[in-house]
Amino acid sequence: MTNLFEKTIWPAFSQKLKSDKSCRNYRGIVNEFYRVTGKSFENCTKDDALMYDKYLSELEYSDSPSRIKHSTHVSRISCLRSLSDFIVKCNFIDGYENPFLYIVIKAEDSELDEYDIPTLEDMEHLFDAAASSPRDFLIFLLAGKCALSTSQICSLKMSDLAYDDDGELSGLTLRNGSYSHTILLTDDVLPALRNYLATKTPSDALFFNNAHKPIKPRDLQRLVKSYTTKLNGFLCKKDFTIAELRHAAIKYMLMGGATDEEIAFCTGAATPGMYSRYNKVSRDDMAKAVSYSIPVSYTHLTLPTTPYV
Numbered sequence: 001m002t003n004l005f006e007k008t009i010w011p012a013f014s015q016k017l018k019s020d021k022s023c024r025n026y027r028g029i030v031n032e033f034y035r036v037t038g039k040s041f042e043n044c045t046k047d048d049a050l051m052y053d054k055y056l057s058e059l060e061y062s063d064s065p066s067r068i069k070h071s072t073h074v075s076r077i078s079c080l081r082s083l084s085d086f087i088v089k090c091n092f093i094d095g096y097e098n099p100f101l102y103i104v105i106k107a108e109d110s111e112l113d114e115y116d117i118p119t120l121e122d123m124e125h126l127f128d129a130a131a132s133s134p135r136d137f138l139i140f141l142l143a144g145k146c147a148l149s150t151s152q153i154c155s156l157k158m159s160d161l162a163y164d165d166d167g168e169l170s171g172l173t174l175r176n177g178s179y180s181h182t183i184l185l186t187d188d189v190l191p192a193l194r195n196y197l198a199t200k201t202p203s204d205a206l207f208f209n210n211a212h213k214p215i216k217p218r219d220l221q222r223l224v225k226s227y228t229t230k231l232n233g234f235l236c237k238k239d240f241t242i243a244e245l246r247h248a249a250i251k252y253m254l255m256g257g258a259t260d261e262e263i264a265f266c267t268g269a270a271t272p273g274m275y276s277r278y279n280k281v282s283r284d285d286m287a288k289a290v291s292y293s294i295p296v297s298y299t300h301l302t303l304p305t306t307p308y309v
Contacts, residue, residue: 001034001040001041002040002042002043004040004042004092004093005040005041005042008092009041009042009086009087009090009092010027010030012086012090013026013083013086014026014027016086025079026079026083029076029079029080030080030083032076033052033080036051036052036055037051037052041080041083042087042092042093042096044099045099046099046102048099049080049099049100049103050103052077052080053077053103056068056072056073056076056077057073059073060072060073077100077103080100081098081100081101081103081259082259084098084099084100084101085098085259117237117240117244117247117248117251118144118235118236118237118240118244118245118248119236119237120252121236122235122236122237122240123144123245123248125231125234125235126140126144126227126228126231126245127140127141127144129227129230129231130227134192134195134196134198134199134200135196135199135200135207136223136227137192137196138189138192138193138195138196139153139207139220139223140245141188141189141192142172142189143242143245143246143249144245144246144248144249145186145188145189145249146183146185146186146189146249147246147249147250147253147263148174148246149242149243149246150217150220150242150243151217152174153207153215153220153242154207154214154215154216154217154220155175156172156205156206156207157204157205157206158203158204158205158206159204160172160173160174160175160206161173161197161206162182162184169190169193169194169197170184170185170190171183171184171185172185220242221241221242224240224241224242224245225239228240250263
């Protein structure tokens with residue numbers, strides 16, 4: 001490897017990784033790339049990237065003890081794509097272009113298709129229908145814009161509210177076992193959080209059901225179902241779940257240009273490589289995306305305003 005990579009690029013990139021294990025995993029992939037191509041990473045071309053991708057494909061379909069899983073193939077390409085994105089963003093090299101940008105790996109059956117994900121119009125209808133309920137509106141925004149999962153939403157506590165240096169509410173702390181990280185909320189989600197907090201009755205849990213008990217996954221399932229039922233006739237996808245709202249959030253983050261690593265940090269995922277399953281849906285209509293996630297807008301539907309959960 002060159003001095004530029006060893007003394008500048010790698011130290012800066014490794015500081016962004018979550019743990020020593022992540023650092024070792026990334027470095028192992030970079031070293032393997034070097035062994036296959038003979039190129040210091042920052043000097044690789046699109047042809048070198050294709051050569052490495054071909055090498056991984058041969059390993060994936062070989063009968064040797066070194067055979068790898070498809071998910072490993074995807075993960076290694078994703079890691080190197082993230083490192084190349086970092087080089088571009090930090091402008092370490094004038095005119096540098098990410099050589100992994102257009103490598104698309106054929107996904108397994110787990111790849112999501114358009115029918116798995118609510119459309120932009122569906123999500124706008126849902127947001128609009130929930131606008132009169134501060135709790136429901138915030139829950140749907142956290143799933144549909146910030147890609148929070150059912151378990152993350154249900155586990156949020158008042159102590160997870162995050163504040164900036166001036167004491168202003170700025171985001172949420174997400175926890176996964178002993179690991180935690182704080183995400184900043186966008187300008188259209190923060191007001192929804194403030195509005196909800198102004199109406200919330202005292203409780204350690206951030207969200208609770210109509211019985212004033214901490215909200216459970218089954219409550220969220222019923223909540224979404226009640227809205228999609230009332231929106232029957234307005235929705236392209238007649239029924240969807242919190243998980244599918246989260247898929248949509250990740251789709252539009254990808255369409256807006258967010259890297260796998262950025263989305264992994266935002267969602268608390270263990271590895272960036274999992275986002276290969278969104279390759280198809282995230283590239284069908286790239287022109288729609290104007291930011292890392294969808295903007296909140298309203299269609300002003302006239303619907304019954306009855307409590308849902």
